[in-house]
Amino acid sequence: MKIAVCAKVVPEQARRIDPETKRLDRSGEPTLNPFDTNAVEEALRLKGDGADAEVVLVSLGPERALDALRKALAMGADRVVLVSDEAAAGSDLVASSYALARALEREQSELVLFGQQANDSDGAVMWAAVADRLRRPLISQVAELTVSDGAVRGKRQTEFGYDVIEAPLPAVVAVSDAINEPRYPSLKGIMGAKKKPQETVSLGELGVEPERAGESGSRTEVYAVGGPPPRGETQRIEDDGSGAEKIVEFLLGRKAL
Amino acid sequence: VNTLVFLEHHEGELQKDSLGVLGKAAQLGGDASALIAGSGVEDLAAQAGRFGATKVYVADDPALEAPLPQPRVDVLGELIQKEGFGTVLFAATVLTADVAAALSARLDAGLNWDLVDLAQEDGKLVGKRPALDDTVYVDVGWKSEPRLALIRTGTFEPVETGGEADVEKVDVQLEDFSTVATMIEQAHEESEGPSIEDADVIVAGGRGLGGPENFALVEELAKALGGAVAATRAVVDAGWYPYSTQVGQTGKTVSPRLYIAVGISGAIQHKVGMQASNVIVAINKDPNAPIFEYADLGVVGDLHEIVPKLTELVRQRRAA
Numbered sequence: 418m419k420i421a422v423c424a425k426v427v428p429e430q431a432r433r434i435d436p437e438t439k440r441l442d443r444s445g446e447p448t449l450n451p452f453d454t455n456a457v458e459e460a461l462r463l464k465g466d467g468a469d470a471e472v473v474l475v476s477l478g479p480e481r482a483l484d485a486l487r488k489a490l491a492m493g494a495d496r497v498v499l500v501s502d503e504a505a506a507g508s509d510l511v512a513s514s515y516a517l518a519r520a521l522e523r524e525q526s527e528l529v530l531f532g533q534q535a536n537d538s539d540g541a542v543m544w545a546a547v548a549d550r551l552r553r554p555l556i557s558q559v560a561e562l563t564v565s566d567g568a569v570r571g572k573r574q575t576e577f578g579y580d581v582i583e584a585p586l587p588a589v590v591a592v593s594d595a596i597n598e599p600r601y602p603s604l605k606g607i608m609g610a611k612k613k614p615q616e617t618v619s620l621g622e623l624g625v626e627p628e629r630a631g632e633s634g635s636r637t638e639v640y641a642v643g644g645p646p647p648r649g650e651t652q653r654i655e656d657d658g659s660g661a662e663k664i665v666e667f668l669l670g671r672k673a674l
Numbered sequence: 675v676n677t678l679v680f681l682e683h684h685e686g687e688l689q690k691d692s693l694g695v696l697g698k699a700a701q702l703g704g705d706a707s708a709l710i711a712g713s714g715v716e717d718l719a720a721q722a723g724r725f726g727a728t729k730v731y732v733a734d735d736p737a738l739e740a741p742l743p744q745p746r747v748d749v750l751g752e753l754i755q756k757e758g759f760g761t762v763l764f765a766a767t768v769l770t771a772d773v774a775a776a777l778s779a780r781l782d783a784g785l786n787w788d789l790v791d792l793a794q795e796d797g798k799l800v801g802k803r804p805a806l807d808d809t810v811y812v813d814v815g816w817k818s819e820p821r822l823a824l825i826r827t828g829t830f831e832p833v834e835t836g837g838e839a840d841v842e843k844v845d846v847q848l849e850d851f852s853t854v855a856t857m858i859e860q861a862h863e864e865s866e867g868p869s870i871e872d873a874d875v876i877v878a879g880g881r882g883l884g885g886p887e888n889f890a891l892v893e894e895l896a897k898a899l900g901g902a903v904a905a906t907r908a909v910v911d912a913g914w915y916p917y918s919t920q921v922g923q924t925g926k927t928v929s930p931r932l933y934i935a936v937g938i939s940g941a942i943q944h945k946v947g948m949q950a951s952n953v954i955v956a957i958n959k960d961p962n963a964p965i966f967e968y969a970d971l972g973v974v975g976d977l978h979e980i981v982p983k984l985t986e987l988v989r990q991r992r993a994a
Binding site: 434541553556583595654 | 741744767768769771772774775777779780782783784785786800805806810811813817818849851855857860861862911924925932953955957969970971976984987991
């Protein structure tokens with residue numbers, strides 16, 4: 418079985434939005450989106466010892482994202498395809514999902530996995546857009562996943578309890594971060610990762626028309642970045658052994674006890 | 675500008691957040707219409723009229739029985755193209771996030787998510803979105819129609835206008851790939867014991883507790899305070915505590931007088947379920963935990979040290 422894992426490289430500490438471009442400041446150390454490591458882990462679990470199984474990482478981002486994507490190779494993924502193109506900068510959901518779908522069409526995997534959300538944009542929407550573009554069934558928020566007899570079955574949590582949903586392969590599945598504990602790459606894995614295939618493709622190679630990429634392919638925009646939302650005063654203290662007493666004092670002061 | 679609101683329903687009830695968004699849509703100017711999609715849902719249309727819809731589209735089909743996203747995308751896609759709505763709004767849930775995102779791809783329509791407000795400014799629609807763990811507000815917009823938006827849980831309260839809506843049945847035509855995912859089982863748990871939604875004081879435990887056995891610390895403190903015990907999604911999914919106690923995006927939304935978060939990092943999914951609490955106290959060993967950004971009092975330290983002491987102090991005070 419071939420499994421594609423869609424992964425995003427995010428700045429380790431995204432603490433500001435550039436007032437000029439109104440885009441997220443991505444100058445921080447690039448790292449594999451932590452939620453995507455759950456998807457990588459699940460792909461590796463499904464692959465098991467299967468010699469004919471393959472786990473391929475598919476990502477959209479600048480070329481320097483490759484370094485961070487290698488973490489997934491070190492965990493055990495087989496190769497990386499990075500869609501990298503200056504024309505893709507500033508892509509919103511419409512433009513990104515289009516480019517990602519074109520890259521996934523090229524891979525023709527039986528299963529496409531996503532993590533629960535991107536921890537830079539808090540977006541939790543990409544999988545459904547990609548599934549629609551690929552015209553494949555979708556199961557999201559999956560906390561337990563099984564694959565058998567050409568079908569995928571996922572148990573997931575909703576506002577009302579648990580659902581169990583089944584879909585035939587090929588399918589798109591987004592996993593929750595409760596599904597597993599991602600492994601840490603071993604030293605051997607880290608050493609071996611550099612030798613694994615890492616391909617960079619341009620939008621042109623995927624047949625993505627320039628007008629469908631980047632800002633011209635996007636349908637949303639940012640007008641302004643404002644200050645923090647109004648919030649009462651917060652205070653933080655270090656526990657020096659008197660933390661419990663200080664909580665009681667605080668609660669008495671707020672008449673909350 | 676005509677707005678369409680997708681109304682989610684569960685066990686014969688339109689959901690409160692959906693109705694809240696409908697009320698907001700009615701205030702934006704223009705007509706606010708609603709779509710109800712399901713099986714045997716015609717009776718819900720009148721309810722939508724009472725909460726501000728001037729027109730209610732009803733897609734009633736056995737294929738829409740299970741709350742799965744893809745058939746709903748087909749219905750919405752057709753309806754929006756036929757009626758030409760300028761704006762389509764969703765109250766964010768597990769179901770609607772998938773519906774809105776897939777619809778964005780289907781129509782190449784812009785989607786802004788996690789909005790906490792919407793306003794007409796200089797003739798254009800502007801959405802307010804908190805970002806970077808809610809440390810900034812971003813004004814977002816759309817470059818073309820239809821404009822799609824997901825509104826954060828608990829943002830708008832429903833407004834009962836007592837109106838009456840025209841009801842129109844919608845033709846349901848589904849794509850092949852939209853109907854192959856099937857609902858095998860729905861286990862919708864009933865809550866047991868005192869409901870956390872009604873509790874005056876809540877003590878909530880997260881993954882920082884280290885293991886299910888340590889929930890005893892949380893239970894003892896809740897007992898001393900006369901409050902209820904809640905849990906985060908992470909520990910519920912891990913099987914440490916029952917689903918009925920879960921606070922957050924996919925759990926319950928609570929607003930007690932006092933909320934004490936023990937070993938909870940406080941990701942946005944949790945925050946939306948408890949941010950309306952009157953006083954929030956957090957105990958966590960990680961000084962960078964997001965919960966410290968919005969806790970009225972945050973204590974950085976070992977919960978195993980602090981919580982038993984706190985329980986004892988509260989007991990003494992209550993006994994006195």
